[in-house]
Amino acid sequence: MHGGDDQHETAMEPGFDFISPRFEEPKFPMHQVWGYAASLVLTFAALWMTVNRIMSPSVLLGVVLAMAVAQGALQLGVFMHVRESRGPAWHLLPLGMAFAIGIGLVGMSAWIMLFKSGVS
Amino acid sequence: MxxxxxxxxxxxxxxxxxxxxxxxxxxxxxxxxxxxxxxxxxxxxxxKLQWLWNEWLTTVDHKKIGIMYLVAAIIMLARGGLDALMLRTNLALPTAHFIGASEYNEVFTTHGTIMVFFMGMPLIFALFNVVVPLQIGSRDVAFPRLNAISFWLFAFAAALFNLSFVVGGSPNAGWTAYPPLTELAFNHTVGENYYFISLLMTGIGTTITGINFLVTILRMRAPGMTLMKMPLFTWATLNTSALILFAFPPFTIALLESLLDRLAATSFFTLSHGGMPMMYVNLFWLFGHPEVYILVLPAFGVFSEVVATFSRKKLFGYPSMVLSMTAIMVLAYGTWVHHFFTMGAGPAVNVFFGLSTMLIAIPTGVKVFNWILTMWGGRVQFTTPMLYFLAMIPTFVIGGATGVMLGAVPADYQFHNSYFVIAHFHEVLIGGTVFGLLAGVYYWWPKMFGYKLNDRQGKWAFWLFAGGFWPTFIPQYWLGLEGMTRRMYTYPLGMGWHTLNVISTIGGFIMGAGFLVLAANVLYSRRHQEKDLTGDAWDGRTLEWSIPSPAPEYNFAVIPTVDERDWWWQEKERRRQGEKPVVVKPEEIRPIAIPKNTPVPILLGAAFFMGAFGLVFSWWDIALAGLVAVFSILIYSWFQYDHYRILSAGEVRESEELLGRLGA
Structure with missing residues (x-):
């Protein structure tokens, strides 16, 4: 591997320890096993709640959304190794951009689809 | 009996x-x-079976994968082009009913889908694969095996999609596949299943390719090549990959939900069951608009290389080129509603997206001016790629300007779904993307195969193709303004549309002749090749021209250290001034790890194909067997640890010696 400008090591400011270089390599990927199980639980719980309509639709929507966000965070942490890096945590920058784009697209879609009243 | x-x-x-x-x-x-x-x-x-298997079908070499993409794309261009000529013939003879209404629906659907997903995308990936690793001084892409998997998913998806024509029936709801037309209640044949499943398959491959090239470009550049020293085509690839990364997920969801509506009786887009058909349209264009920039940014990259090389000048305004391309990438995510202004989302929404649409014209304009100024004062050589570049300028400017007209919301209510739209997007997609990719194919052909395509024939093909382009599409603007809507298979003769349609059809056939000359050009040049022994057929500027053509499997015997833009040009400049050339020194050559061939990608593609075919006809046992096959192949590949073979320093030295590359 020969990188361009990612070779420079930069000292981390105190208080930013969580993005300082850190790399885990356990013998058995127990984290991932738990993460996978938890993802399945979150998925099937959401499906079960929706199919059986255990709450009013608006509350259900909120709960399912919350579970989706939880699963997203879980997968980022467990499978995407977001807390690990061999060098400075450059990946946080595009990750932030991804969130901005994602939230932007979802937010704007919601805005666009609120068109039922006041058709022009 | x-x-x-x-x-x-x-x-x-x-x-x-x-x-x-x-x-x-x-x-x-x-x-x-x-x-x-x-x-x-x-x-x-x-x-040749053994040769085919060992050299091509199981290869993970990015250069060979690129060539396979190229071959597939040209075959698909032929099919999509035949579709187009069938449509045009029908419209030139509106009373003859050359093909009937339902067949017309199928043909325009397959024409659009094939041209976008199975011609445009693979042609782009062909250039990515062939060029990018060589341009950044790398030995392969970051994930060679995933790269092969991308290709085989695409190839089998393309085969599946084309199979629909003769087995079961073609899709017929347009390349956009809007509900409710795609819902089971209105569309009983398996055609739309083919559409959704094959696009899901190729979408997986495309997403992987996007990730692969992002990582390759960010992590595997030659030492010294900082981001602002990268060639423009590499920048285009980076931006395109970033677009792929976020554009394909909403598309995947839209396809999957439509498929579930058809196969599993859900009602995501069924209005009568609380579904929201316009949500499909929203999701589709969330992908669809970035997609058009996915198609055009690589062409911008090609033009940036071509115009600099053949003007024998460095590219004018490199930083502004990079900035404008990145701006296009970001803005591309914020314009999608202009495809459905007439949904009536309200003035606030429409004005926002109208303005964001017009905003994109600014960075695009910057690029056009920079290309023109690159030629200013240069010694312009009128080779075939350069002709395609010159032809692109007027077509793209007119296509872009009519795009701004379409972005004006009140006017769009008039233009919407008319031939004006057809003329606009063909003008930018052919005049921008296809011209650009053809220029790229001519430009990098010697790098792929070691000989140039015959320039005289190339120019014939160019004049027919670009000359047929104008009579084909310019009349369609007027047809649109005169009220002809898209996707109609016939019209009464008294509408006053006949003359313009006949002109358009004649132009279409001239373009078809151009394609035939292009195909003949490829075959002729292959037979009468003049070997390019320098590796630098055009007196190029970037790193890929510093190595032999075609590149050896390890690309660079020693990875060069780059300290400026257009390093190879500067190196040649130094040589002309009598400085000692930077050559490969035998003692610097080290053993090289080469990724091994593997049957996993092609088998995975075949397994996906089997499962997909089962899904198309709702034959669940076959679909399940395909799924089992996919997992078996994945599990098999997990337990393969030995991915690399080592090319010893002696072998590399021998190969470089044969290529005449070793310096003292």
């Missing part, structure tokens, strides 16, 4: 319903069977 088993009539009825037994389908079937038989005969006669 013994009675046939009961499943035989069922199979015939399901696989070959009446709508695939029309003359065109029978003709296509005969051609496919005959072509397939000829290929098998040829492979057996010349005992």
């Amino acid at each position: 013994p009675a046939l088993p009961s499943f035989v009539p069922y199979l015939i009825h399901t696989l070959f319903p009446p709508w695939v037994r029309r003359p065109t389908e029978i003709g296509a079937e005969v051609m496919m069977v005959a072509g397939g038989a000829f290929i098998v005969y040829w492979l057996l006669k010349y005992k």
